[in-house]
Amino acid sequence: MENCKREEKEINDTNKNKRVNIWRTIKNGFMNGLKTTWMLTKIVVPVYFFVTFLGYTPVLDWISDILAPIMGIVGLPGEASIVLVMGNMVNIYAALGAVASLTLGAKEITILAVMLSFSHSLFMETAVAKKTGISVILVLLTRFSLAIASGVILNIVI
DSSP: OHHHHHHHHHHHHHHHHHHHHHHHHHHHHHHHHHHHHHHHHHHHHHHHHHHHHHHTSHHHHHHHHHHHHHHHTTTOOTTHHHHHHHHHHTOHHHHHHHHHTSOOOHHHHHHHHHHHHHSOSHHHHHHHHHHTTOOHHHHHHHHHHHHHHHHHHHHHHO
């Protein structure tokens, strides 16, 4: 009889611990989600406003006109160069802020996404590659070549 009571108490204690762990997990997940949202917001929102501001000035049109022939090779309008610059020089989240402020179609966004999957955060990732002993020139050449080749192929296929 006493064994049954002890087992019942152990089961109740185990169930109580599970409920406490579930709530602790939910709380930790929520707090981590808030931290991540804040980190992304600090990057995406300023870039979004910066590119939107450029859209109201002649600067974005000027950049677009100059880079349109080059960007046309991969099927992108000239202003999409801002997205590529932000993604390559800052990080992928800055590119998201930039692309959100432009009016691009599904084809253009797909091409940008694939190109940036090959070449993004160049400063950080090239520094990491250098620390591992890989040639910086080889890394940059490979990443840029893959980005351009994927853009050209997608422009033809899509």
